[in-house]
Amino acid sequence: MVDQQKRIPKWLKIGAAIVALLIVVIGWKAYQTFLGPNITGDQKYVFIHTGDTYDKVLKKLEGQHIVKDIKSFDLVAKAMKYPTLVKPGRYKLTEGMSNRQLIGNLRGGYQEAVKFRFENIRLKENFAALLGKNFESDSTTFIHLLNNEKLANSYGFTKDNFFTMFIPNTYEIYWNTEPEKIIARFHEEYQRFWNADRKQKATALNLTPQEVSVLASIVKGEALHRDEMPAIAGLYLNRLRKGILLQADPTVIFANNDFTIRRVLNKHLTIDNPYNTYRFKGLPPGPIMLPSITSIDAVLNYKKHEYIYMCAKDDFSGYHNFAVTQAEHLVNARKFQQALDARNIKK
Known part of the structure; x- marks a missing residue:
């Protein structure tokens, strides 16, 4: 046995060692290229637009510094036939991802919603x-x-x-x-x-789901506090039933297309616009803002009362004083107007 080892030429041993080393180096390089970390943490997502070509993807990955080594990415992408399988989408990036992981997601269209x-x-x-x-x-x-x-x-x-x-x-x-x-x-x-329960409640109000939502948008525009929404909804429903103008300030602001208005004045009330509920009876043709689920349910589950007037409280708490008669309302309105004057709020 010893004699056989002695008979192996030295150059052959050296050659074998070199080959073994090359195998290790090549293996390590292949591992690094395919499975080693190559994705930076500079971006959370890569966005591949509809119609993007592979070249555009490469430029995006390099330009946004998404990958550390674009050449290794290109090598793996071509090996995995990604250039012919580009799919649009929003793909999540994780720092330290490998080329193989990212390309697998990209070619499979495994995007994050x-x-x-x-x-x-x-x-x-x-x-x-x-x-x-x-x-x-x-x-x-x-x-x-x-x-x-x-x-x-x-x-x-x-x-x-x-x-x-x-x-x-x-x-x-x-x-x-x-x-x-x-x-x-x-x-x-x-x-x-709009399940059966909500539809049934809307029908009981003699309103369509769309009309409920339009009214809910007004309620949302009036209410600063959720707990007051059912009472406000009840007031407007009372007005609708009695055929009284809604006279909702948020609709006037919408009609004037001026959302800086803090104090609705007579000049604002004259605008000839179907959203001006001081001039046009009933609900406006559409919402004055996107109603919330809370405001919609406040209309469907409104608070029953006899109020047909309301005015913001003069303490600027965001709540309202409600009234049954115009005389009561005028007292409340005067208090609020005086509070506005005291704060020099003119418009």
């Missing part, structure tokens, strides 16, 4: 801007859809009340979902929200 939540939205334009910020399509595309009469009609709405279809909640939607399908997703939630 957007958790889209909204509330306290005043105008369609505000909503369109928020949608454009969170999804691939821009705000111009979304505002066009929100103002599309034909689309609104297809869901059973008018162009004016279409905004009531969007129920504030948290939605999980893929970033590159087509805008029309995003609208359809909101309609699914609307149908779930």
